[in-house]
Amino acid sequence: MSHERIPGVIWENPIKHAFAETLAMLSAESCLKERENLDHIRELLKGGVPIVLTSNHLSHADAPVLSSTLRRNGYQDIAGRVINILGIRIMKHPIAGFLAASYPHIVVWPRAEETKNDIEEMARKRYNNTALKAAKTALELGQIISLFPQGGRAYSTVIEKPINPRDLVYTTLVKGTNIVPIGQWGLEKILPRKKWIPRPNTTFTIVGKPYPVSEIVQSGHIIPTQKEADEIMLRVARLLPDRYRGYYSEPQNQQ
Numbered sequence: 001m002s003h004e005r006i007p008g009v010i011w012e013n014p015i016k017h018a019f020a021e022t023l024a025m026l027s028a029e030s031c032l033k034e035r036e037n038l039d040h041i042r043e044l045l046k047g048g049v050p051i052v053l054t055s056n057h058l059s060h061a062d063a064p065v066l067s068s069t070l071r072r073n074g075y076q077d078i079a080g081r082v083i084n085i086l087g088i089r090i091m092k093h094p095i096a097g098f099l100a101a102s103y104p105h106i107v108v109w110p111r112a113e114e115t116k117n118d119i120e121e122m123a124r125k126r127y128n129n130t131a132l133k134a135a136k137t138a139l140e141l142g143q144i145i146s147l148f149p150q151g152g153r154a155y156s157t158v159i160e161k162p163i164n165p166r167d168l169v170y171t172t173l174v175k176g177t178n179i180v181p182i183g184q185w186g187l188e189k190i191l192p193r194k195k196w197i198p199r200p201n202t203t204f205t206i207v208g209k210p211y212p213v214s215e216i217v218q219s220g221h222i223i224p225t226q227k228e229a230d231e232i233m234l235r236v237a238r239l240l241p242d243r244y245r246g247y248y249s250e251p252q253n254q255q
Helices: 014-027 035-046 062-072 088-092 094-101 118-140 165-172 226-237 242-248
Strands: 028-033 051-055 082-087 105-108 144-147 178-185 201-207
Touching: 014 028, 014 062, 014 094, 028 062, 035 051, 035 178, 035 201, 051 165, 051 226, 062 082, 062 094, 062 178, 062 201, 082 088, 082 118, 088 094, 088 105, 105 118, 118 144, 118 165, 144 165, 165 226, 178 226, 226 242
Parallel strands: 028 201, 051 144, 051 178, 082 105, 082 144
Antiparallel strands: 178 201
16 A cells, blocks of 8 residues: 655555464454544545544554454554554564654654763654654644553553553644544453563454544643643543543542
């Protein structure tokens, strides 16, 4: 598939992509729920509405399994538009880096990945400024941006701490954006931390109802407030079984 060149977007390697899709199919017996919301996403895309996916993060297999699940259920058109926002560390991992290069992505330098000197700090700013511009252009061209706003995989299966609002800045780049919450589980057993070989497991994906970012984030907020970020993540958590919700288990935890 040919793609329009967008500075900062790294398109998939076709050979790696085919291999990764096969690996995902063999590793994950996927169960997709709430398909009607995917049909709604199709209609929004036809109308030129920008779409940002927000999902919990359990494993380096999250993005490949989501793509494979969509394709196997007849949503190749949606899967083919997705561009993942990925941290720089993942590119250094022999397995995760391979999987990342198998799908369209934009590399960022997360705040959790500390810089060691001024040169690295300048590199961080360059990466992240490029990423913002690339994501904005991609959304304007009808691509879908996929976020894992936890800032990294959970060390346990739960969402361990409140989301940093800066990780949701991609939701406000383009006016009229709709957010789609996605809940995934079972993937933590496919590619656990410190494991190199994927293990077969049943996975579950629930696609939530799309909603305008303006429903939560006030006009003029380039970066959502903490309360707004918490509400965005609560909509993800509500799609998950209780044992995965962690910090977002109880709404009263949010101040």
